[in-house]
Amino acid sequence: MTETTGLSIESVQQLLLAPSGLGVNELERVLATIMQHDVDYADLYFQASRFESWTLEDGIVTDGVHSVERGVGARAVSGEKSGFAYSDEIALPALQEAAAAARAIARQGQEKQIKAWTRTAGHNLYLPTDPLSSLGDRAKIELLEMIDREARELDPRVKQVIASLAGGDDTILLLASDGTHAADVRPLVRLNVTVIVEQDGRREQGSSGGGCRRDYHYFIDEERALGYAREAVRQALVNLEAQDAPAGTMQVVLGSGWPGVLLHEAIGHGLEGDFNRKGTSAFSGRVGERVASDLCTVVDDGTLAQRRGSLNIDDEGVPTENTVLIEKGVLKGYMQDKLNARLMGVASTGNGRRESYAHLPMPRMTNTYMLAGQHAPEEIIASVKNGLYAVNFGGGQVDITSGKFVFSASEAYMIENGKVTYPVKGATLIGSGPDVLQRVTMVGDDLALDTGVGTCGKEGQSVPVGVGQPTLLIDGLTVGGTNV
């Protein structure tokens, strides 16, 4: 590992292996026992993580939780098969047991050599900092209390404030039969604010928050914490005025930033290597085809400094990349982990991720966004005669096989004769992934990434991700309101 990473693999090994007296030589022998079977690839993934969260409601911090977790996962891959076992004890007997279970996927065969260790020089996107000790516990509580005061002082209609501060770090070490020897220390912090407002018996909520791979000072810098409080109150007050959302297919303008969850659902999941290798995605076999209007260039970029979705190396020890998924409307490629890349005859794109040592890696997104276009956002709104302007969203979901996806607006307005007129209630938007980006007729010059709140779920595993986009005009998307 080079000096520039700010991280020494020795210090990671000290933390993960030294307490049980394990060294790289023992690990090599464990990998060798897996390779006695007819296995193409094997890896050992060590992890130690610490996490805390503090929660405020009714004006006081009533709850705090501290948790630690450590363990090791052993994986054996043979063709399309994976054998996997793990242990929450990092010790030689447990490791040997896990390795023996994992290799059972393949028959005993000719023993393969493990390649000589090559230390992976990962990126240097974040520092191996310790978020938990970056701020005193008293100061963490004061930060939450400050958010509560700010929200309540902003408007007397604010009846409840729920704020939570969470942080932690993951230290990982990876050794694989292909010679991979890599480590990473991944800090992550997050702050969330939800407010409930009430007026004339009507109640509404607003939420805001952010996070990144830094320490808690991120929330104090530039008054970000107070900014989240103000944003949550603003959204809640807008919702107090919201009228019923329209129902039907219409022009939809999506705001910049978090509305990029559209790309994550409509395009991103369908371009993950596993679904395409198996031919189960609506995008399978379509590389080189037009899947979007020529205004659209979409990337998955794990190399952005300090971003929530970024990683110095993925969970298979491969440095993350800036992968072009769609270039000027044409499908360029998929996101790959080692297994699917090998089976499809391409290279891993550094998208092999896992929730923890107790989960198998698979192709996952990092930060997925669309590049900026030519139009000013005002110009885009002015072009719409009758449509919806959706600026904030909750989550979404996709059926990758049919390509149908949904995502739910939490703040939206009507556009009438080129002007934003009145707010409407949240509504789910539905479309078809291979179709929706072909209808993008204007792309804004205001690319923004989200504030760092995204969590993606796939096959029961959660990982932090980012999304982003400029303001977009979609010429025909179905809006699921109640107003016919």
Added chain:
Amino acid sequence: MSRRDIVKVQAGLESVAEQVLQLAKGRGATAAEVALSEESGLSVNVRLGEVETIEFNKDKGIGVTVYFGQRKGSASTADFSRAALDDAVRAACSIATFTADDPYTGLADADRMATEIPDLDLNYPWDVTPEMAIELATACEDAARSYDEQISNSEGASLSSHEGTRVYANSHGFIGGYSTTRHSMSCSVIAEDKNGMQRDYWYSVARDRNDLESALEIGNKSAARTLQRLGGRRLETGKVPVLFAADVAGSLISHMISAIRGGNLYRKSSFLLDKLGEQIFPDFVHIHEKPHMKKVLGSAPYDSEGVATYARDLVRDGVLQGYVLDSYAARKLKMESTANSGGVHNVLIEAGELDQQGLLREMGSGLLVTELLGMGVNTVTGDYSRGAAGFWVENGVIAYPVDEITIAGNLSDMFMQLQAVGNDIDYRGNIKCGSLLIDAMTIAGT
């Protein structure tokens, strides 16, 4: 695991629990509670006739909460060594020096602790080997793949078997534990025609493997469900009656449960605020909570605070009879705990007269929903808007499959506009519900 091994595991966990309570007391905590679990299992996935993954699961964990008067702190770890337990207790105690005095915090009241722990018949270990699991999953997928030539691809069939033991103890002197098993088999396949691909699935889950549907049944159902979806069309935007099939109807009841949960009530973030004793459904609707059903997945002898669970009515004659409260929310609301710390235990909607066919005839023309997409449900306001797929029904008969539409309404109205509850109850989930027919919802489509 044999009976004797289970007893040994539980005794081991109980001794760790007692150690932790001692450590907390030693550090000056005025009260403490601890929850521990140990689980192991096997999951196998077979795709296109070949093994895809074999996963061996083995997890354990401990969570401790300490109280210093009215201040609280929590910590968790998976390491049961004395040093790690002490670290966890110290971390929890440290947090409790910073959290605020909260008059409502604390253990559940001592007189509510379960005094006897009924055997709910939840533990049916299955010594399934990877080879047996592979054989069953292969048979399941084979059934699906050979069902029809339009079945063109597969996401595979899975078999999983898990067993675990949980122990809870607190400084009232309560200590309890029990073991449970959970076995499941599922299959998901893809069919293709000129319009594209469709996917659907089926699964079976049970405490006792003998209660699982057969591999053949699961495979056949997954294939039949997938085939039915080929050629899905959109609908015109408008208002139509909607029948939620039993396997998705439970989600509507789960939104109700969420809205009567203590946390959402004291935060005033519920569309069912102050509705206790009021009509929220038509008078033919009766909803029960039955925590002691034998051999059932949602059953539990006590909640996650040690409070004895009990059978009760949630809704009788359409009127809301009770909330879903843990001791903290109960104190905030000046009420009593309903033994729902950690959630509800077997919510059962009393069956009506008709099966799904009968309900389709009752509906006449409308939408049968078999899949819901996304999370467009606002518990504060009851506003509901979700992606949906299913079938258009004409004169009580399925006419054609439907997809890429949304259905929308407000849950308060949808509940009051309920027309009928089916007798086709889906017992797999914690909420056991038949198909639900709703008078009218807004469809957004073309």
